[in-house]
Amino acid sequence: MAIFNITPYDPSTFFLTGVPGLETAHIWISIPFSMCYIIGLLGNCTILFVVGKEQTLHKPMYLLLCMLALIEIGTSTSVVPKALCIFWFNLKGITVGGCLTQMFFHHAGSMTHSSVLVIMAFDRYVAICNPLRYATILSTPRIAKLGLVGVTRAVVFILPLPLLLSRQPFCANRFIPHTYCDHMAVAKMSCAEIAVNRTYGLVIAFVILGLDLMxxxxxxxxIIRAVLRISSRKAHQKALNTCTAHICVMLVSYPPGLFSTLVHRFGQGISPHIHIILANLYFLFPPMLNPIVYGVKNKELREKVGKYTRRIWVKLA
Structure with missing residues (x-):
């Protein structure tokens, strides 16, 4: 508690405390954080580089992978570097404007991420259930337009969050018990009523993202119903293999985000350090695991990555 007494009050600054209760272990916590972040950056940049270089990969499915990679790079970069500054250098201060900007980008990134997962699910549905019309229904320009719709939707629905908070009066205690500026963590710093903020946050989490999940x-x-109607066992396996990677990505993407949203509102009995570490998994695990999952499950992408990896090794040798 000493930090609360020796830190001067600054009305233009918030202070992110990191992981409450584990301050002495911040250096150790930073090791998996930084490793996951670097692996995620390398994996997603590799996907962007390989797809950009290879004309044979200029297809809707790989365009969606590039969208996902860009979103994951942007979302994790909006959160993890600041967390590492807290862990390594004890740089806990962040301006109110910087805090609200960080909040906008990571929440907007999360919603855009959800939109891309919906488009990917639709892509797999068309590829398996209506393969003859795949090229017509999901052309590259149409995929780009759907991605733009996803970005626009995120901006329209997320922008009110920082705008509402920017009008709130904040109390003298400006220490946010978190590694980043989460919407509800910042809202709880307000001295005024935050019922509108709570309600709007829940609407986004359970109506907008819930609709995506549905x-x-x-x-x-x-897709499963269509696959079960196919008599060939080989066709069954091929169809299900095309969906496995997408299902894995969704399993590592949605639970951490929904868990964090619920705990901020209803999880008073959960230890803060457990909540914060699990909330950070959303910005660490999907960006790190998604390139690995797609690299393993997608033969065409795996071969192209292998080709460029061999070229690099030859040059280094």
Missing amino acids: LIVLSYTL
């Missing part, structure tokens, strides 16, 4: 479940339900 559309994804519907797509895969229709």
Whole structure:
């Protein structure tokens, strides 16, 4: 508690405390944080580089992978470097404007990420259930337009969050018990009523993102029904293999985000350090695991990555 007494009050600054209760272990916590972040950056940049270089990969599915990679790089970069500054250099201060900007980018990135997962589920549905019309229904320009719609939706629905908070009066205690500026963590610093902020945050989490999840479940339900109608066991396996990577990505993407949203509102009995570490997994695990999952499950992408990796080794040798 000494930090609360020796730090001067600054009305233009918030202070991110890192992981409450584990301050002495910040250096150790930073090791997996930095490793996951670097692996995620390398993996996603590799996907962007390989798809950009290879004309044979200029297809809707790989365009979606590039969108996902860009979003993951942007979202994790909006959060992890600041967390590492806290862990390594004890740089806890962040301006109110910087805090609200960080909040906008990581929440908007999360919603855009969800939109891309919906498009990917629809892509797999068309590829398996209506393969003859795949090129017509999901052309590259149409995928780009759907991605733009996802970005626009995120901006429209997330922008009110920082705008609402910017009008709130904040109390003298400006220490946010977190590694980044999460919406509810910042809202709790306000001296005024935050019922509107709570309600709007829940609407986004359970109506908007809940609708995305329902559309994804519907797509895969229709895919499974179509696969079960195929008599060939080999066709079964091929169809399911094309969906496995997408399902894995969704399993590592949605639970941490929903868990963090619920705990901020209803999880008073959960230790803060457990909540914060699990909340950070959303910005660490999906960016790190997604390139690995797609690299393993997608033969074409795996071969192209292998080709460029061999070239690099030859040059280094």
